[in-house]
Amino acid sequence: MKILNAKQIREADAFTIKNEPIASLALMERASTAFTREFVRLFPKKDRTVHIICGQGNNGGDGLAVARLLFAQAYRIRLSQIISENSTDDFNKNLERLPKEIPLEKIRFATELKVSPEEITIDALLGSGLNRPLEGRYLEIAEEINENATDTIAIDVPTGFCCDAPTESVAVKATYTISFQFPKLGFLLPENSKFTGKWLVAEIGLHPEFIEKEKTPYTLTEAKDIRKVLRPREHFAYKGDYGHATLIAGAFGKAGAAVLSAKACLRTGAGLLTVRCPEKCVDTLQFSVPEAMCDLDSEKEFLSSLPDLSKKSAIAVGPGIGTALDTQNMIGELLRISPAPLILDADALNIIAMRDWIDKIPEGSILTPHLGEFRRLVGESRDGFQRLEKLRELSAWTKSVIVLKGAFSAIATPDGRVRFNGTGNPGMATAGSGDTLTGIITGLRSQNYSAEESAVLGVYLHGLAADIATERKQSYESLIASDITEHLGLAFQKAQHLR
């Protein structure tokens, strides 16, 4: 799914009106109908008054249409109209269509608006037409909503929220944002969830031809993208067909990281797996993952040297390795010889940052930093938008795929594209879930998926497995990293549409 900026969305709107063709009022009706459908799904009970706060632009026009549509479904409606000098034509037409039974308060000053916690508040004040920070009564109204509303549902975008740049002034803090056709780039950045709340996309049938030809570096991965890339297992398959992966992981006290990665790698379908680990990790590993072979480092407690890496299909390094000097030198050597595609995670990334070795990263590697590791690599970012630019630069610089992990993990490729991932949930913010991701990506890379495919598929399946685990038996609180691996089978089945 493409992520277009506000200007492109306006153009998509105009193109649709001209070429479908459809009257702009009818398109507004379609958008409002789509919003209403989602709203009814979220709030099926009709026991609370729905208070709709409208501006006089098209976002306000949507608000009026939504008022009429919800009223027709027997919701109790109260409407506040913020009076301003210029209103749009479609706003005016929807005002004429408004049933007389709906109470309408005309608001000239912010102090006239009363928001009640007992009601459900719909924010239809300003949408994607925002062209300056909120001030004066708009700012006061947003503050009144934030102070007193308990459930705020934003139409398209919360009032005051910037889709494509940092939101630096006050904006409405919605519980839900029901957005038209596309998620906005800002929705995918961590600092903005306080404005958008949970967001969902309502399809409004903007012209596919326009969307098809419009260029954007940003996309959100969908199930159909995954199905296209996943390869079915051959009937006459032999384990040698699925690669021999190496995982360089673990240190004394951190054998668990190696176990989690190793299990996830095997559960993803790698034919063979060898784990290189310090001697003190070996019993734990052999006991917990008997399917993996172990190759012992000469050091007992940490890694100090590379194993034989010939004929390996993918090499992952980082989970639980620590940053001992010998381990650092081992990483330096690995970057130098890199006999197979590398997956660099955790302390391998910290070592690269400490030693200033970004230039040594072999082309075609996959890096999987979380926010902290990313900061160590490229420094502090002012906000999520600047961080995205740094992500794209790092990918181009290293000619590698970079997975910036978090909610909506962002996967950058050297050509400048960024693919966001929408699977996963807050239960994954738990020890070791990054280690399982490394294992999954390694398993895929080992089976000869490209670096980009491995990252995109891996992140998607990782999140999907966690989602299935939480749907079936865990809560966000109780989910632990092993649950993700345990549900990989169901994730594969779901992704392949076998279930």
Ligand SMILES: NC(=O)C1=CN([C@@H]2O[C@H](COP(=O)(O)OP(=O)(O)OC[C@H]3O[C@@H](n4cnc5c(N)ncnc54)[C@H](OP(=O)(O)O)[C@@H]3O)[C@@H](O)[C@H]2O)[C@@H](O)CC1
């Ligand atoms: N995407 C689609 O295809 C579809 C989109 N639709 C809907 O249209 C919405 C966009 O509507 P829109 O363009 O009329 O703008 P909207 O957000 O209502 O603002 C109105 C005016 O407010 C002003 N203004 C700006 N900033 C301000 C500020 N800080 N404080 C005060 N005023 C400020 C500015 O006017 P100005 O003052 O600059 O003259 C602006 O023009 C979109 O979000 C969606 O709900 C659907 O109906 C159909 C399909």
Ligand SMILES: Nc1ncnc2c1ncn2[C@@H]1O[C@H](COP(=O)(O)OP(=O)(O)O)[C@@H](O)[C@H]1O
């Ligand atoms: N709120 C969230 N929503 C979706 N995914 C999340 C969320 N929090 C964390 N994750 C995922 O969980 C994993 C956490 O990885 P990481 O921070 O490296 O954990 P660890 O170091 O404990 O293994 C990442 O893949 C990340 O994308």
Ligand SMILES: [K+]
């Ligand atoms: K809005």
